[in-house]
Amino acid sequence: MTLLSVQDLRVSFPRPSGGRVEVVRGLSFDLGRERLGIVGESGSGKSMTGRALMGLIAPPGRVTAQRMQFDGTDLTKLSEKGYRALRGARMSMVLQDPKFSLNPVIRIGDQIAEALEFHTTLSAAARRAKVRDALEAVRIDDPDRVARLFPHEVSGGMGQRVMIAMMVVLEPDLMIADEPTSALDVSVREQVLAIMDDLVRRRGMGLMLISHDLNMVARWCDRILVMFNGEVVEEIGPGGLQAASHPYTRGLIASLPKLDDTRTELPVLDRAALARVNAEVRP
Amino acid sequence: MTQTLTPPGEKAGGQDAGPRVARGLLAAGGVLLTVALTFLGLLAITFVIGRVVPIDPVLAVVGDRASKETYDAVRLSMGLDDPLLIQFGRYVGAVLQGDLGQSVATGRAVASDLARVFPATLEMATIGILIGVAVGVPMGVLAAARQGSWVDQVIRVVGLAGYAIPAFWLGLVGLVLFYAKLRWVGGPGRIDLFLDGMVPARTGLLLIDSVIAxxxxxxxxxxxxxxxxxxxxxxxxxxxIARMTRSFMLEQLGQEFITTARVKGVPERVVIWRHAFRPIRVQLVTVIGLSYAGLLEGSVMIETVFSWPGIGNYLTTALLNADMNAVLGATLVIGAVFIAINKGSDLLYRLLDPRART
Structure with missing residues (x-):
């Protein structure tokens, strides 16, 4: 069943010198209740894609699409109010760094309860119980204590688990995770991903995992879209990483360091060749 | 000795309120100590100013036609031949007893003069800052929330006017329009002439005194x-205040946690007041505190135009008459106001920002 269907999504911003620059150029994909990875280098448009889907691109940024359908709702025609009803309740987004994405002066429990506050009519006590459940779901041992803490009092890994709890407390259908582990210590990355993966599978949510880490995405996702320069250059199915054919993907794979490797220099992307390929693909 | 010490781990997890109360008392003691030291520094500065200005305190007492003998006798009786440290000690002792000397111009004790003029300024400055905060903060928040819109432009113009228009001009125009022409407000002075002195001074704040009476x-x-x-x-x-609020708000609205709030489907009004405004309260306290302290120094312009018997007026008159005791006394009061406002802001920080508590 298709949860999200996007066709020809374009995001553009005005250039200071006049005209507009497109950062997402005609992206199309369908997402079911599965785990879709979006990979690409910095500036390839992957984060903008996530924000455009959430309706978070503010003017002067502009989002257009031939079709952007979320579970029967036409997102292109949705008002801000309609979007607000979806956000937090049916679609949510985990941001990169809990140091910046959690409000420093509001207690963790209150921040998690906020989605409940504006989407449900639950009593304060019922909200507290839900917050405790959500914190337990991200494997926080003493949820009542953590709920009373401020974000600066928890570690990065725990902060990101709090962030996930905040985004799943209302059991949304779609979760976008925008570089959810890039700001974390290597030692807790896998743990955070495992928690997220477990939640997504158990609740049957659709996950869009945005990252620059090809290997990580390959490990946790059913399908991968490789983005370059605002466009999807390749789609990779399950276990198909080695079969990838596009020179950009091959370049990304080739430039990954390996433990038993004795190369002194890692290969880098041949951008001139990429520009040629891109020019051929485009009519 | 070592056995009596509690291990740090136990202390942190301890549930009895005893250590916490002790820590609080200790913190309060520390605050009092720093206030006392700052005040002593302030006294030292006013003392030194009093010694270095080229005004002879003896001449101010005896007049310039006194004989040499009288002059010397008075000088001796004023203790001006004693070592500076002893003189300073005497000065501190006198100030602590509320003795700031006599004012040459008014012929009264400076302390009782200040008790009369400072409340006049305090009353006006307090109402002024309340208006400034009640209007300025929402204006700044609105300007930031609608950045670049016409609302923002109007607020910018109002803010510029506040910087550019001289106070005395606005005062005069205000008097002509609202007092002389429209008769909406009272004229210069604190109260109508026939009511002057009718209310017994308890606090010196006329509004409060007349309520008490x-x-x-x-x-x-x-x-x-x-x-x-x-x-x-x-x-x-x-x-x-509006300008500073606007720039603080814009900084917060660009933060990642604002995006988080929107992702949760939080209404824009809540995004602005809960998520962006709460973190800037600490910065605002600083700005408002400084503003208030500035007003408490007394606006000479406004006090002159409105014949307001406030501290700004008093200090200016004292300066023009070389009335050193009055100048030093008023300086001391203004310095004390700054210390009080600074310490007050410090306490508020701790209340408003969880990060400042640890």
């Missing part, structure tokens, strides 16, 4: 006299 006519009159100068003061602090 139950004299409603006096309250009405005092209110109609204070509204114009206080509004003008409020307008000037408003310009500054």
């Amino acid at each position: 139950g004299n409603w006519a006096a309250l009405r009159s005092a209110a109609s006299h204070i509204v114009l100068p206080a509004t003008i003061l409020g307008f000037f602090s408003l310009a500054y």
Whole structure:
């Protein structure tokens, strides 16, 4: 069943010198209740894609699409109010760094309860119980204590688990995770991903995992879209990483360091060749 | 010795309130100590100023036609031949007993003069800052929330006007328009002439004193006299507060946690007031505190235009008459006000920002 269907999504911003620059150029994909990875280098448009889907691109940024359908709702025609009803309740987004994405002066429990506050009519006590459940779901041992803490009092890994709890407390259908582990210590990355993966599978949510880490995405996702320069250059199915054919993907794979490797220099992307390929693909 | 110490781990997890109360008392003691030290520093500065200015305190007492013998006798009796440290000790002792010396110009004790003029300024400055905060903060928040819109432009112009228009001009125009022409407000002075002195001075704040006395006519009159100068003061602090609020808000609205709030489907009003405004309260306390301290120094312009018997007026008159005791006394009061506002802001920080508590 298709949860999200996007066709020809374009995001553009005005250039200071006049005209507009497109950062997402005609992206199309369908997402079911599965785990879709979006990979690409910095500036390839992957984060903008996530924000455009959430309706978070503010003017002067502009989002257009031939079709952007979320579970029967036409997102292109949705008002801000309609979007607000979806956000937090049916679609949510985990941001990169809990140091910046959690409000420093509001207690963790209150921040998690906020989605409940504006989407449900639950009593304060019922909200507290839900917050405790959500914190337990991200494997926080003493949820009542953590709920009373401020974000600066928890570690990065725990902060990101709090962030996930905040985004799943209302059991949304779609979760976008925008570089959810890039700001974390290597030692807790896998743990955070495992928690997220477990939640997504158990609740049957659709996950869009945005990252620059090809290997990580390959490990946790059913399908991968490789983005370059605002466009999807390749789609990779399950276990198909080695079969990838596009020179950009091959370049990304080739430039990954390996433990038993004795190369002194890692290969880098041949951008001139990429520009040629891109020019051929485009009519 | 070592056995009596509790291990740090136990202390942190301890549930009895004893250590916490002790820590609080210790912190309060520390605050008092720093306040006392700062005040001592302030006294040292006013003392040194009093010694280095080229005004002979003896001449001020005996007049310039006194004989050499009288001059020397008075000098001796004033203790000006003693070592500086002893003189300073005497000065501190006198100040602590509330003795700031005699004012040459008014012939009264400086302390009782200040007790009369400072409340006049305090009353006006307090109403002024309340207006400045009540209007300036929402204006700044609105300007930031609608950045670049016409609302933002209008607020910018109002803010610029607050910087550019001289206070005395606004005061005069205000008097001509609202007092002389429209008769909406009272004229110069703190109260109508025939009510002057009718209310016994308890706090020195006329509005409060007339409420205590139950004299409603006096309250009405005092209110109609204070509204114009206080509004003008409020307008000037408003310009500054609105501008600072706007820039603090814009900084917060660009933060990642604002996106998080929107992702949760939080209404825009809540995004602005809960998520962006709460973190800037600490910065605002600083700005408002400085603004308030500035107003408490007394606006000489406004006090002159409105014949307001405040500390700004008093200090200026004292300076022009080389009335050193009055100048030093007023300086001391203004310095003490700064210390008090600074310490007050410090306490508020701890209340408003969880990060400042640890």
